[in-house]
Amino acid sequence: MTDPTLTATALRADGRRPDALRPVRLTRHYTMHAEGSVLVEFGNTKVLCTASVEEKVPPHQRGSGEGWVTAEYGMLPRATHSRSSREAAKGKQSGRTQEIQRLIGRSLRAVFDLKALGERTLTLDCDVLQADGGTRTAAITGAFVAAQDAVHQLLAEGKITSSPLLHPVAAISVGIVGGVPVLDLDYFEDSGCDTDMNVVMTGAGHYVEVQGTAEGLPFSRAEMNQLLLLAEKGIAELIVLQQAALAGADVI
Amino acid sequence: MTDPTLTATALRADGRRPDALRPVRLTRHYTMHAEGSVLVEFGNTKVLCTASVEEKVPPHQRGSGEGWVTAEYGMLPRATHSRSSREAAKGKQSGRTQEIQRLIGRSLRAVFDLKALGERTLTLDCDVLQADGGTRTAAITGAFVAAQDAVHQLLAEGKITSSPLLHPVAAISVGIVGGVPVLDLDYFEDSGCDTDMNVVMTGAGHYVEVQGTAEGLPFSRAEMNQLLLLAEKGIAELIVLQQAALAGADVI
């Protein structure tokens, strides 16, 4: 890896250092009906994450005394550079959509004690209003904050007596662009990179998900190690931002 | 009709006079990719309207020299008080969704000269971020502004030489609540009203669509006349707000 500080200007269109996140903003209470509602922005990527509590569970959990946490993902048709067709009109969700919503669901379940949640369902809807790369990692990062708000409301209402949320969780993408490992790829970087990795970690620094894909050349163990280090750095920063947002402080 | 000024406080939860619109806000350039992108707010109802230009037309217009204008409508699952299921996941759009998007499409086509648009398609995507009654009328009102922005871009790029947009168009709901005709019903009022009417009019004061439904008691000709007068007043105000938004002025 060449020295990132030297090549930053040339490397990234927005002048970011290779190891820098885009400006991240977490706006709570973005809409009024949901138990948790967060607009998360990673640069120009904007995802509305709502957390909805329903007093019922899917069949596989009925009578178990445990709750369920699940996620759905969508993209507005013109969230993207050219219009993509509406999945509701086509009559089915794409494989990509299903893959992403399954990832979000697993990531959030990994930090939930379903027993402590009780027999109710928390649904995290992550809808992309504007896309510029990293929508799934922004969605996980925002969904955690929305989930936390919903949990606080359950506690305040006395429906649960201790929080079922065991750890913070956040996610970031890393990749190798032009031979250089970079953090938090935008759409342009993502399209041109050789390797793309999405990493989901807890506040305690443990992995929940690692999904690395060679889009061009297969990657080496050394490259993977560099990418994991970068991701660890980015996620640590995101977790600070989540806590700040939850503490009510301004976040830029 | 009793004197609305006397009963206003009792009548409407937000203290509005029977003939008053909710605060309306039209935010242009709300997202960055679409040729037109407007967040329209009628009180707590918030709809994102994007206008997308594509250089192709559906089969029925191919080779005609004419363009096409169409609309799609969606509601985020937690735009509503309790979560509704995601149409993309269910695999089909509800009858209500189809009815609304057909209405939006017809309303905008009514003010477009398809010949002057040339063989291209303008798609208006209206996605409800937060619902509190009147989403279809907000959508039409916002979609006009998004369409106007898209037309300006086509003119600026020299793709067309004169505007295919013949008139402004806007829409409002009116209804009879507790015996009193009121303008711009919110969700609570809409749920309890006897008659609900959606009116779409041009800037020249002509009707594009009138859809009145007796939800409780059938209504008389006199009541319909009162409702049409109210709607005319509301639409005239909305058209002023649209022009102000397009002129770049602040709108509240």
Added chain:
Amino acid sequence: MTDPTLTATALRADGRRPDALRPVRLTRHYTMHAEGSVLVEFGNTKVLCTASVEEKVPPHQRGSGEGWVTAEYGMLPRATHSRSSREAAKGKQSGRTQEIQRLIGRSLRAVFDLKALGERTLTLDCDVLQADGGTRTAAITGAFVAAQDAVHQLLAEGKITSSPLLHPVAAISVGIVGGVPVLDLDYFEDSGCDTDMNVVMTGAGHYVEVQGTAEGLPFSRAEMNQLLLLAEKGIAELIVLQQAALAGADVI
């Protein structure tokens, strides 16, 4: 409005006066299984309306003590001039179909006392055997007669003790063709008209639904008033024909 009596011959292909209905025929007991079964003909438009009683209600009415009235609409593939594809084979109902069946359902519910119906469902199936314009208005007009027959049977069987049908209901289309307001448009007139309005009224002369659409030029308040007057006249005639059919008299 020019004098319709003078222009009638030139105006309408079948020589009708602008304010004249097509020949209307209501044939009861057209098929043998349904509780009500009526073939309704508005000129060449022929719709089979059956009313089916089922001793169950949809989930939203269970335990409410109230019944439900709903409608479904279909068109045989070759009811139309050129063959249209079969919705069952395509795997979904068009937006037009859903819009029409929702309209029929609302129109009939508007004249039903669901409490008096008891916890049962009345389904009105309106299937177009031959189409020549005005299928939705013929369907509503015929469905009322089928519903009345089904109600009589429930009364005769002692399942209910008083009729849940509060008023007759009928529907007609009106439109402006070549500048002249006309009643009960056939397919050819409907295709060429500037404004098309479907009106649903009760026997007491109150509105249940008004749906006006500018297909060409937006229409003025004065034009709407003319159309509403024409519709009122047509519906009054239809209600007489419905009563005659129910009284067992011949109807032409």
Added chain:
Amino acid sequence: MTDPTLTATALRADGRRPDALRPVRLTRHYTMHAEGSVLVEFGNTKVLCTASVEEKVPPHQRGSGEGWVTAEYGMLPRATHSRSSREAAKGKQSGRTQEIQRLIGRSLRAVFDLKALGERTLTLDCDVLQADGGTRTAAITGAFVAAQDAVHQLLAEGKITSSPLLHPVAAISVGIVGGVPVLDLDYFEDSGCDTDMNVVMTGAGHYVEVQGTAEGLPFSRAEMNQLLLLAEKGIAELIVLQQAALAGADVI
């Protein structure tokens, strides 16, 4: 087999002899748009068969110089004793529907010279208005008459110069009810029979399709022979009735 003449009264609710058809009626020109349109009645079973000509062929026949003949089958929801759900609303055709429409299509193709038809498609839509057993055999019998009318029209228009219809074709059901072979089962007989067989034959007395099913006890070769004899008799009668209908004579 006991003597059918002795047991007829007891055997069949309508007093028919075991080897008698129900009253058959073939009404041509039943609807006005289709190239062929026939209402076929086998007793209380009523099926509307339309033949539609389209100047295109499915992909597998394109450029072959040959045409195509196909069929679709449907049942109005209240054609049956209790209401069945609408296939268009459910979003798919049942296995039974597909099985029947494939049978109708094969039966008609068996008597068509696709080369002589030219590159066009003849679609036979068979929609059951009222069902009382034997809908598929009535449909085939009526579809032949509709197809013949459509062929006559193609000849009259000079689109083809010789008829592609090689033979008449008709169909009937036979079955063993209470140990006695009977012809043309109504719904009640069909529900209670041990063996049900549908036979499709040409005017020349050759088989196009034989579909026998043991609904209760498996059947012997001797029983099958009896059933085939009965079917042969019934089809010969149906072919006479088809010719009479096509000759314009009254048919009862």
Added chain:
Amino acid sequence: MTDPTLTATALRADGRRPDALRPVRLTRHYTMHAEGSVLVEFGNTKVLCTASVEEKVPPHQRGSGEGWVTAEYGMLPRATHSRSSREAAKGKQSGRTQEIQRLIGRSLRAVFDLKALGERTLTLDCDVLQADGGTRTAAITGAFVAAQDAVHQLLAEGKITSSPLLHPVAAISVGIVGGVPVLDLDYFEDSGCDTDMNVVMTGAGHYVEVQGTAEGLPFSRAEMNQLLLLAEKGIAELIVLQQAALAGADVI
């Protein structure tokens, strides 16, 4: 019929006599999870038949004290000469698939005493791994053996005390190829034959299903008799092979 022994070599590509089956192999316990699992081979046609027992019944049998037997059929995309599209990906089963699985289900139900089965469901999944004609007849023949194995397991577990399987059942295709009736058609013969008949019989020599189709010329009664005789011979041989397989003997 000409003497089949003389024309055999010329007639059939594999040198079989007209009245000869292809080599048949029934491999039990082919997969490990199912209660019955049989790979059936008719020459190059290979179908995996599994019998699954579930302790529930479909709604129409609930509380009846009776069980249910049903079948599903599928074809791997490259079981055929050129790849056919995957039905799961297309989102629906073809009419052919549904027709075949309904035939398999009826054939097996015909030899089951549903009362003796008790309120449980036996599902026969027949999946074609390699197709060379006769997949449906191989499926029925193999499904019987799988069903028998499942029944033995239910007996061994004491869930039932007497076998609900009343008779063996097997199936074979017969057809007229180049004027000669032949048994057990392979794909090449099937594509070119004039008449194709599938026959399902019990071990007692009674018919369960007979489905004959004229693919080219309609067929005579004499030809049908020849075909039925051939089928009878083939099925008698298949039933011997089934019994041998169930007795554990090697089968070729």
Added chain:
Amino acid sequence: MTDPTLTATALRADGRRPDALRPVRLTRHYTMHAEGSVLVEFGNTKVLCTASVEEKVPPHQRGSGEGWVTAEYGMLPRATHSRSSREAAKGKQSGRTQEIQRLIGRSLRAVFDLKALGERTLTLDCDVLQADGGTRTAAITGAFVAAQDAVHQLLAEGKITSSPLLHPVAAISVGIVGGVPVLDLDYFEDSGCDTDMNVVMTGAGHYVEVQGTAEGLPFSRAEMNQLLLLAEKGIAELIVLQQAALAGADVI
């Protein structure tokens, strides 16, 4: 990590060492129609992988001079311990199915030079006949062998002159079971493990995909390193087995 040699017997039900693959078998030419057809077995997991060549490409590659490589995945209903419903009958592929087939497609494309393939499509159908954990990794490992056979055939036919297959590719699962990292998990191990990782690597030891999921406790960097080492060992062994199979040697 405790010494795996000591705990092996207790740890794994089949007595395998933690770092041992299950017996792997690759049977080429398993079915006869496909250009490549391989039955791959990882212990009791059995997947049929076929490679089909079609002389066409999807729209996004048309005219590009490049080919396409894609995959579809399915599971026979009774491949699993209890019967799962058939996706073709349900009318859609599950999210899991789509996720897996996208993974297989990406993995194979990563080792293909699409330019050298020419404008044709290679479809890898991976159908699970029997499932016992690791179906996706077995599928990728078998699909490579099937793809290689299809490429050999294209070369033999002179359709391409050099191989578009750049590297071997294989896949294996690793996981942490009871605190011990183990290779190639069977279903029982997979169900109970805390962390599950699927690794896809080339013959040159580079990563194509890494997908790690914490099913129970999030995992540390140290654990991930152990898992990656284990996977590297397993994949090296699989690649030897693939080469042996392709060389025609017996493989156990």
